[in-house]
Amino acid sequence: MSSTEEKFSLQEVLVSFKSCLVDDDQDVLVEHYLSGWKGLVRFMNSLGTVFSFVSKDAVSKIQIMEKYLAGEHGERYRTLQSMVEYELSSNLVDLNKRGSHPESGCRTILRLHRALRWLQLFLEKLRTSKEDSTTSTLCAEAYNDSLANYHPWLIRKTANVAFLVLPTRNTFFEVMNVGTTEDVVDMLGEAMPYVCNVYDFTQELYSQHNLLDIP
Template identity: 60%
Template sequence: MTNYFRNSLTGTAKRREDLACFTAAISILFQYQAEDLSRGPTSSAVPCRAGPCRAVPTPLLSSAPPPRRRNRPRAAPCRAAMAGAFSLREVLAAFQACVTERREVLLGPYLSGWRGLIRFLHTLGAIFSFISKDAVAKVQLMEDYCRGEQREQYVSLQAMVRYELAQGLLDAPGRPDSGCRTVLRLHRALRWLQLFLEGLRTARQDSRTSTICTDSYNASLAAYHPWVVRKAATVAFRTLPPRDAFLQIMNVGTAEEAVAMLGEALPYIGDVYDITQQLFAQHELLDLP
């Protein structure tokens, strides 16, 4: 009886300790999410056609300083589009439409796919808010470019890279929000989601999603986050629901049907990632600050 009582107290203390760690981790992530979480690797890092975009016109002329942004709210349809229920079918359709016959990545479908992935992150709650809120800001910024005065230069990823390099926008002081820098941050986060979803697809039913998520994070985004955020994120991942709960979030039917659709969607996401990686590597843009 004494041992049982001692074990009960130990279990209660452990649960309290885990709750305290989780609360501290979420607090750290919320404090950090206001910054750009996907910037270049830190000194403490361990390497490890849905349609045209919507946004407020933003001219991108290298001969003049960037225009002053008006203090008005973002377009409501963009926020509403990212706040609805997640549908894996919609993400699949968006990334299917991304790549043209000439192997160019169209930004309209790319951002549409990202809106779907952000809805997926939203369904997971506060744990992923440090990533999802940053992704929302990046998607909205790219939508600004897609509807700006230079929107014809932002039809595809390749056209954007050519334009911003030719105009010297990547070297201009005070322009940390160029299209190339913004897409690079989304590109890094896409790699994490690709690995995580692939891990869910191939894992056994009793596999721990916290381990899948942590391994995916360490192989992608962790290299661009400071030590304190990496530690906080891995603690927060411990509270993730089981694999079946994630498959149910896909909204495509049974767990087997969700796994099958992931198998169909992930090659398209991987193709977009690979094309982007090669393009940015070709122009030495993978380490933009």
């Protein structure tokens, strides 16, 4: 990370997922969800350019959502519930094959939601890992158990090559800016439930509306 870049703590990013849950965890504020993602992208960029193909895609998805939020129907995109209701009732989602709505909010959030599952698995593996664990293995396992199922061969291959240059577990923990290894493990234990709640809510909402396979 260059010295001009602002340092930040991964804890702040993860806790921002706490602030996106509203109505007793029965809804998610899109703006705060995107803030969480922006923090993750900043963190990923600090790991080096190898991951720019990943962060570019995440950034373009964040931008699609920000355009909706700032647009004419911004109010309908305030929470995930209202977005789903609005887009479905206005026929704005290509449910079975790609057509005239290739960038619906529902589709875009689904891509980020699937990536959140990877993050959940990866951080849980890091939290419970031993000192000599290799991050590339932990990351590849988490990826292959989640996001990889939705990616074509070429992306899977590229991702697995990129994982090989991931920093060591100790360096990772330093970049997180949280403190000692013990502090990191405690922080993850405390912050992960928020990420899990956001994931579980979204999964349930999408499952109720049969939105988990949007092409």
